[in-house]
Amino acid sequence: MSGRAVPDSRLEGGAGTSDNEPPPGQLVGRDHEIGRLRGLLAALKTGRGSVVWIEGEPGVGKSALIATVLAEAAEAGCRTALAVGDQLVQGLPVRALLDGLGRAGDVAELDWDVAVGGDPVPVAVERLLSLVDRWCARAPVVLAFDDLQWADEASLLAWRELGRLADQNRLSLVSACRPVPVRPVIARLRRTTLQRRAVHLPLGPLDPTAVVALTALLAGGQPGPGLRAVATQAGGNPLYVRELVDALLRDGLLRLARGSAELLSDGEFAGMSPAGAIAARMDFLTSEATNTLRMAAVLGHGFSVSDLATVTGQQASELLPVVDEAIAAGVLAEDDDRLVFRHGLIRTALYEAAPVSARLAMHRQAAQALAEAGLPVDRVAGHLLLSPESFDGWVLDWLVDHAVELAHRVPQVAAELLHVAVERCGGEPRQAKLLYGLATALLLLNRLHDAERVARQALAQAAEPEAMAEVAWVLGRTLARLRRHSEALLVCEQVAAQPRIPAVWRARLNACRAYALAISEQGVAAKAAAERALTEGQRLADGTTTGYAALSLYMLLDYASGLVCLEQALADIGEAPETMDLRVPLLVNRSTCLDELGRHDEAEAVMGEALTLTQRRVTWRLATVRCTAGWQYLDIGRWDDAKAEFESLADEPDEYVRWVLLGGLAFIACHRDEKALTVELLAAADRMPQPTGFLLGATSHLWMARAVDAEQRRNIAQAAKIFIRTVGIEDGVRYYDRHLWLPDVVRLALAIGDADLAHAAVAAAEADVAAEQLPKRHLAARRARAVLDGDIARLMEVADDYRVVGRPLELGQTCEEAAVLLAREGERASARAWLTDAVSAYLQLGATWDVRRADGRLRQLGVRRGPRAIRHRPATGWEALTPTEQRVAELVTEGLSNPDIAAEMFLSRRTVQTHVSNALAKLGVASRTEIAREAARRNPR
Structure with missing residues (x-):
């Protein structure tokens, strides 16, 4: 240790100090x-x-x-x-x-x-x-x-x-x-x-004037020529200026007299570089302090004394002299209850001074000490990640014991560590557990093909029945996500049939098997398997089995029975953390059932619960939940809300989500007469793989958008042709939302004189009602029949029902058809009134194409709404806000955050963020405060 004095602490400090004060002089020239x-x-x-x-x-x-x-x-x-x-x-x-x-x-x-x-x-x-x-x-x-x-x-x-x-x-x-x-x-x-x-x-280098001012501040006097020459070696870097001056003070090489500071000897400090000055600071530390601080450097930028005591094997009280010494030497600083290195360069100098092999050993030592002290697995794994060459017996044993926990907590880190560990183990028995953990991590990371490969390798090595079942569970879910349901089915069946499989794992595999059967449209076998798994899950009180079985059974039941099944499953699984990923799809499907049964307020509340839960605990399901929410908004005429949800999913790769969002956005765009956007969205859909099986159900709005696009190009025959193969009764299960377009098919068919197609569309609509009495299907069938029969009175009744349930698009279309029939009967005044109602409903949606079509059809029959122009929503100002954006603005005025607004309105946080951004743009303001000011101006209360 050098005999030179420790520098004056008035020159130390830094961004890491508890009061966040910058080092003296560090702001000169800034x-x-x-x-x-x-x-x-x-x-x-x-x-x-x-x-x-x-x-x-x-x-x-x-x-x-x-x-x-x-x-x-x-x-x-x-x-x-x-x-x-x-x-x-x-x-x-x-x-x-x-x-x-x-x-x-x-x-x-x-x-x-x-x-x-x-x-x-x-x-x-x-x-x-x-x-x-x-x-x-x-x-x-x-x-x-x-x-x-x-x-x-x-x-x-x-x-x-x-x-x-x-x-x-x-x-x-x-x-x-x-x-x-x-x-x-x-x-x-x-x-x-x-x-x-x-x-x-x-931030560039300080100019020479600022360097002189900084040197004067640090040295305590105006620098003379020699000191100025030394300061120029810092290249305008204030930290380097400070370290050079500090080194001079430590060595006693500065003379202060009458407000000036100058070198005592030009030669003794010659050749000292800024980096050398930083390294020289360590010369004032004892060897014990240096070794302890190197271990501290391994812990990171900041650390607690207790962590340092853990990794060094010393008592905290034994470390206090070292800590005091390091603070006095300007190596460490206090930051609330932690210690931090005064600058990253100091920590780097300590860390890199040790040989690479020594650094690896220190990380290995830190990992074992933290593990034995019971610290979280991610803290231990962080050090192992930096020392892959030091994987010895203890490391491998620790990874075997914590592979699954590590996969669930930090899957990316687990994937890297377990991959190395698997290679090190060769064919040892430990390898099977490592492979299981690795497969789990890869599944959580959605690296499905890698997860499948590793899970199959793990299954081949699993010796115990329980281990086989665990791996099969991972492999089955992986194959299900890859939509290779027949392979998932085979894996579950083969392992579940093995002797000595624990009852709970057999039940879970049977539930996974039932899900694969249901999604593969093997209805009879799926229903039997799902009912059996549901009974097993309830008997074993295993929420995972119950949840999967209920999801499988729901797909095979009508909506009323499905709702009962889902609600029972939600009650059975409760709110245990391990079943949260199942609770979300159960809630989403419950919301869908309620919506289909006409219980829209309840559906919205349940969807809000699903969104909240997904954001807080099961984020990986968020895209699917928001996609379903967007579908429901679209269905009830909240097109701006649907658009906000769909646009936020633009980068989502999931095929189901892509079909829904492309169809939904194209449907809105074509009805709003946004031709370029419609063409772009339909072209993107054409580049998608051909949908099959249950994916056909996600294409409803896409069918409708393509038909509207054809009609806008005056090709009504093509518009009708688009729907021809969807009206066959045998396709009703797959096109489960075809009630949305069947009444329009009747209109198109009659326009081109295709009576057979018109009758087939009505028959399909009425067959769907016979299969399941749902409010939306019932209204669609009545409307289709009224259009076919030219029944004005029935159309008026259906319009009244649409007003009650709040479906503006269907209301507008029904009023439009009534107006056409009235005009043909010569009832022009009544026709004009019904046309006005149709246009009012369309304008509520911003559906300018539908307004043009309705006006055009009635104009040909001698009916006009008069000289009044269509009143579009303005582009800017308060009136430009959608109803949802206005409500969001009101809640902003109340001081609510985006997450709290989301909970209040049953939206996702990101959707609220989109609405706030839209409101800012439309109001021409730059902050929530200004939104609140505008809202308060309009409503002083």
């Missing part, structure tokens, strides 16, 4: 940047969020700027939080953000242990976004992310989504990033961030 940040903070207080991208080389002052804005934001009453990227823990998803927000308090709901049935990372991201959204409703929020270049990809995804929240919340995001290393994911985030008009603050 007046412009500070001014920009203060301006954004002032705007934040008025409700306008912002996104800032700070970039520059290490030590140039990024952390100091962050510390400044966080300190001033906290003083102004904002909620603040700081996340720090860490090169050594990039493998742990969302860890940087969870740690950063965790230190801001009130984050118990971010724990992802309760995520079930899928990758827990999206659940954690969704909860994090909802949490920040709620923070913003209570106070302005400033979030900073330092060393963003080291962030894991899940944290970057969350950060990008938070950037979208900033556009409509009292939220400012401040990112600090080095220009190198260049990671593609960082480059993409930077590009999209700056394209969205983020504030860009590139």
Whole structure:
């Protein structure tokens, strides 16, 4: 140890200190940047969020700027939080953000242990976004992310989504990033961030005047020529200036006299580089402190004394002298209840000073110490991920014992670790358990083909009956998601038939078998298997078996019986965490049943419950839930809400979801006479694989959109032809929503003189009613028959019923047909009144094509609505808002966050976010505060 004195602590500190004060002098020469940040903070207080991208080389002052804005934001009453990227823990998803927000308090709901049935990372991201959204409703929020270049990809995804929240919340995001290393994911985030008009603050070197001022501040006097020459070696980097001056002070090589500072000897400090000055700081530490700090560097940017005690095997009290020494030497700083390295370069110097083999050994040591102390498996796995060469017997045994738990908690990390472990084990008995864990992780990550390959390998090696059943369960679900139902059926049957399979696993495999039979349209066998599995599940009180069996049985029953089955299953499985991934589809299908039975308010409430549960705990099912919600909105005439749901699913790869959203969006676009968009959407649908089996049921609105498109091109015969093969009675099961178009088929058929097609459409509609008495089918059949028979009185009755149930499109079409028949009878005044009612219903939807068609048909019969122009919804202003957007604006005025509005309105958080964005654009304002001001102006109460 050197005999030189420890430097004066007044020169230390940093962004990691508990009061978030920047190091003295670290802001010299940054007046412009500070001014920009203060301006954004002032705007934040008025409700306008912002996104800032700070970039520059290490030590140039990024952390100091962050510390400044966080300190001033906290003083102004904002909620603040700081996340720090860490090169050594990039493998742990969302860890940087969870740690950063965790230190801001009130984050118990971010724990992802309760995520079930899928990758827990999206659940954690969704909860994090909802949490920040709620923070913003209570106070302005400033979030900073330092060393963003080291962030894991899940944290970057969350950060990008938070950037979208900033556009409509009292939220400012401040990112600090080095220009190198260049990671593609960082480059993409930077590009999209700056394209969205983020504030860009590139920090270059300080100019010579600022370097002199900084040197004077640090040295305690105006620098003389020798000291100035040393300072120029820092290249304008304030951290390097500081370290060089600090080294001179430590060595006692500065003379202070009459307000000036100069070197005692030019030669003694010659050749000292900034990096050398940082490394020289370690010379003041004892060897014991250096070794302890190297172990601390393994733990990450920040750590607790208890963690350090765990990995070093020492008592916390024994570490206090080392900690005090490191703080005094400017190596560590305090940050609330943690310790942090004063700068990443110091930690890097300590970490990289050790040989690679020593670093691997330290990570291996840390992993075992943390595991034996009972810390979460992801903490242990993070160190194993950094030391794959050190996989010894203990590591392999630990992975065998925790493979499944690891797969459920951090599936991406588990997939990497277990892949290495499987290769190391060769043909050992341990390999089967590792393969099972790996297959589980791959299934959770939706890497289905990899999951199938590994699960088959695991099944071939499984020796015990229970192990065989567990693997078969994973393989069966994987094959079901791949829609290879016959193979799933075979796997479940073969393993369930094995002797000594535990009863609960046999029951689950039988339920999976029933599901495969049902989805494969093997009705009789499926019903028997599902009823047997349901009985087994109830006898064993196994919610997983009960849930799968009920889903299978529901597909084989009518809606009324299906509703009873689903409600019983929901009561049976309760709210146990392990059945949450089943509770969601049970709720969604219950909502569908209620909607089909005409109980729309109840259906909406149940769908809201499903959306809330999915966002909080089963995020991997969110696309399907939102897709179903969009379908229901479309069905009852809430087209803008349906459009918002569908547009948010644009990148979703699932084939069922793609058919629904393309059909739904094309249906809305063609009725609204958006020709270019209609052509684009129909072309995208034409590029999809040909739908078969149950997927045909997802194409209802696509059939209708194609027919409308043909009619708009004056090809009525083609429009009718599109539906010809859908009206056969034998296709009724597959085209289970054909009641939507059968009345229109009658109109088209009569227009081209095809009486056979018109009668076939009416017969199909009435056959569907005979098969199952549903309100929508009953109304459709009555309307189809009235159009065929030219029965004006019946059409008027049907119109009245449509007014009661609130289906504006069908109401408009029925009124239009009544107007046509009245005009043909010479009742022009009555025809004009019914035409007006039809147009009013169409305008409620924005269906300008239907208005043009109705006007055209009646004009040919001598009936006009008069000189009044069609009143379209304006493009801007309060009147431009849809009813849903107006309601959202009212709730914004009440101070509700997006998640709370979502719960109030039975929508998803992202859909509310879309509605708020639309409201901002239509009102021409930039913040929720201004939305509230506009809403209050219109309604002073």
